[in-house]
Amino acid sequence: MTDLQTPIEDSKPLVVLVDDSVVIHRLLTTRLRSESIELVCFESGEKALEFAQDHSPALFLLDIEMPGMDGYTMLRRIKDEPSLREVPIIMLSGLSSADDKVVAFDLGANDFITKPFEIAELRARIRAALRLHSLLQMLSQRAQVDGLTGLWNRAHFDEHWRSETSRISRHGGELSLALLDLDNFKSINDTYGHPAGDEVLAALAKLMGKTIRRSDLACRYGGEEFAIIMPETGPTEASAVCERIREGLEAMRWPRHPEREVTVSIGIAGSAGNAAIDPGKWIVQADKQLYAAKHGGRNRLSVINLDETHGPRLADAG
Amino acid sequence: MYDQEVVLAMEQRPKHTEAILSSFSDDEEMRELIEYFVSELGTKVRDMSQAWEQANADQIRVFAHQLKGSASGYGFDSIGSAAGRLESALNAISSPDELSGIESQFRELLDLCQRASLGFQRESDQ
Numbered sequence: 001m002t003d004l005q006t007p008i009e010d011s012k013p014l015v016v017l018v019d020d021s022v023v024i025h026r027l028l029t030t031r032l033r034s035e036s037i038e039l040v041c042f043e044s045g046e047k048a049l050e051f052a053q054d055h056s057p058a059l060f061l062l063d064i065e066m067p068g069m070d071g072y073t074m075l076r077r078i079k080d081e082p083s084l085r086e087v088p089i090i091m092l093s094g095l096s097s098a099d100d101k102v103v104a105f106d107l108g109a110n111d112f113i114t115k116p117f118e119i120a121e122l123r124a125r126i127r128a129a130l131r132l133h134s135l136l137q138m139l140s141q142r143a144q145v146d147g148l149t150g151l152w153n154r155a156h157f158d159e160h161w162r163s164e165t166s167r168i169s170r171h172g173g174e175l176s177l178a179l180l181d182l183d184n185f186k187s188i189n190d191t192y193g194h195p196a197g198d199e200v201l202a203a204l205a206k207l208m209g210k211t212i213r214r215s216d217l218a219c220r221y222g223g224e225e226f227a228i229i230m231p232e233t234g235p236t237e238a239s240a241v242c243e244r245i246r247e248g249l250e251a252m253r254w255p256r257h258p259e260r261e262v263t264v265s266i267g268i269a270g271s272a273g274n275a276a277i278d279p280g281k282w283i284v285q286a287d288k289q290l291y292a293a294k295h296g297g298r299n300r301l302s303v304i305n306l307d308e309t310h311g312p313r314l315a316d317a318g
Numbered sequence: 319m320y321d322q323e324v325v326l327a328m329e330q331r332p333k334h335t336e337a338i339l340s341s342f343s344d345d346e347e348m349r350e351l352i353e354y355f356v357s358e359l360g361t362k363v364r365d366m367s368q369a370w371e372q373a374n375a376d377q378i379r380v381f382a383h384q385l386k387g388s389a390s391g392y393g394f395d396s397i398g399s400a401a402g403r404l405e406s407a408l409n410a411i412s413s414p415d416e417l418s419g420i421e422s423q424f425r426e427l428l429d430l431c432q433r434a435s436l437g438f439q440r441e442s443d444q
Contacts, residue, residue, distance in 0.1 A: 023358060023388045030351050031391070065383065094387040115387030116398050 013058035013130050017041045018048045018074060019092065020066040024115075028061075031119045035126060045069030049077055057087050058133045059126065062109075064093040064100065075107045086136050088129040092117070146220040148198055149205035157219035157227055164231055165279040168271075176238035176270030177282060178228040179290045180204075180245070183263045183298040185224040196256045204264065207248045212241060235270030235305045242266045242301055250299060263299035265290060275306035282306070337437030338430060340393030348393065355392040359431045370424060373414040382408060382427070394434055400427040 015037045017028060025041035032039055037058075042048035046069060052060075060078060064071030071091060078084045088110045093100065096114040104112050110132065111125050144156040152160070161177070168175050182188075182200065189197035204226065208218045212228060221227040230238050249264050267290025269282055277285070285304055293302040340355075342348040362381055369377040382405040389398035404427050407420040417424075 021384050021388060023355065023384065024391075026351060026354060027388065027391045030347060033347075094383050116390030116395075119391065 012036050012038045013133065014055055015039050015059045015061060015126070016048055016052055016057045017061040017092075018045055018066070018071070019043070019061075019063035021063070024063070024092075028122075032123065032126070035123060037126070037130070045071075045074040045077070048074070049081070052078075052084055052087075053081065057084070059129050060087060060089045061092050061126075062089060064091060064095050064104070072103060072107060075104065075109060079108045086133075086140070088132050088136075090125060090129055092122075149202055149220050151205050151208070151226070152217060152219040154219065154221055157217070157221060157229070160217050160219075160229055161279060161283070164229055165282065167231075168273070172273045174232050174234045174270070174272050176230040176233045176235055176268060177286045178230065178238060178242050178266055178268045179221065179283075179286045180208075180226040180228070180242070180264050180266045181290055181294070182224045183265055183294075188257075188260070188262065191260075192257050196254075199256065200254070200262050203252065204245075204249055204262075207252075208245055211244050211248065216241070230270075233270065234272040235268060235303050238268050238270045239301055239303050242268060246299065246301060265293040265298050266301045267291065267293055268301060268303040269306055270303070271306040271310075273307070274312060275310045276312045277306055277310040285310075336433060338394065338396065338433040339437045340434075341395065342393035352392055355388075355394075356435050356437075359397075360435050363428055363431050363435075366424075366428065370417070373417055375408060375411070375414045375417060378424070379405065379408045385427070394430075397427070397430045397434060400430050403427075 013036075015032075017025065017039060019025065019041070020043050022043065025043075029039055029041065040051065042051065043066075045066065048060075060074075062071045062074055069077075071093065075089060075091075078087065078089065089108065090111040090113060091104045091109045092113050092115060094115045101112045110129055113122055113125060144152055146153045164175055167173070182204065185197065185200070188200055201220075201224065205218070205220070208226065208228065212218055212230075215231050216233075217229040219227045219229070228238075228242070230241065233241075246264055246266060249262060252262065254260065254262065267286050267288065269286035269289060271277075275282075285306065289302040289304050293300050296302060340348070340352045342352065362385070366378060366381050369381070382401045385401035386398055386405055389395070389401060400423070404420070404423040407423045411417070411420060
């Protein structure tokens with residue numbers, strides 16, 4: 001089954017505590033053992049940020065009065081960091097005036113506990129913040145997933161394509177893009193109704209999911225169009241993967257319309273690392289291949305090796 | 319100078335000999351933690367006495383603030399409250415010259431801390 005990055009984390013939520021007092025670290029490490037969390041403690045904001053950027057914390061507990069980077073500065077830095085922006089934050093501080101709380105909440109803190117605290121209350125507020133984190137994760141997953149097929153949606157494709165092409169422009173490497181379009185899909189909807197059409201879409205998505213590799217990303221690109229981003233994959237290998245999908249779909253029998261088979265046309269644009277082409281034009285090339293497959297008779301693949309047509313030497317010559 | 323040292327030494331002996339125990343003393347989970355906290359207290363008392371002699375108001379404020387925030391968590395509410403009172407008193411003065419005015423809050427806190435370490439020694443003697 002494809003690795004769609006399962007939304008629910010199986011491991012314990014990571015909680016990052018930043019407090020200059022080691023006495024607090026030790027107290028919380030012991031007192032929060034009963035909670036199903038992994039607590040990591042830091043005396044300094046800088047070190048905590050460095051750590052957090054490489055891990056995925058579910059919650060921050062921040063002291064305010066600290067030498068070096070204080071809690072408010074830390075709060076600002078967390079909110080400035082795209083990968084950490086959505087992580088809930090509980091301030092944990094000896095400062096207790098309303099003004100301090102207003103500043104903290106306006107900077108983005110989700111909760112404020114004054115020291116000295118009752119441990120039962122701290123535990124309960126931590127649990128509440130972790131529930132919030134769970135909900136936020138689900139929401140973010142939902143916003144990126146297509147409701148019918150369970151594949152990543154177009155927004156996620158765009159984001160992912162940007163980051164993949166950006167990565168190979170920095171580090172080189174193979175990358176292929178496939179665009180898949182169901183053949184004569186409108187007539188399936190018209191003849192057998194939309195539920196039949198939806199079933200076909202869902203079945204193709206499931207077949208794609210089973211066929212692609214862990215590192216590939218399958219997306220619903222449009223109404224009856226799909227895309228597969230294949231990192232570390234050249235055009236030949238990409239064709240092999242897509243051919244399995246094409247074959248698989250052709251072989252399927254449909255209880256709703258046993259007399260009618262369903263096929264797909266696929267356009268592939270891939271590079272082994274030498275192509276000099278911008279991300280938008282890459283998609284255009286894949287689309288041209290899709291068009292070629294349709295006009296070549298449908299139920300087939302058409303591939304272009306971008307190294308041969310858009311190699312750096314050609315780019316220089318242009 | 320000599321007289322002052324004697325006075326200081328006398329002041330530093332606990333006023334009462336009643337030990338203070340953590341309210342979590344019976345909590346198995348807390349034993350090691352309380353031991354750790356009390357030993358830290360011993361160090362803090364020494365450092366605070368030194369800071370007092372040096373009229374280092376800032377350092378004393380940091381001690382008071384941290385103790386206020388942590389002592390209750392270890393079951394020493396009285397220490398936490400006294401630290402809070404010392405912190406408030408410190409916030410009310412504007413120069414180290416005025417430290418003598420808050421000496422009673424300072425002594426109260428020190429006294430409680432010393433009684434806590436007494437309490438712990440007696441506990442571990444049992």
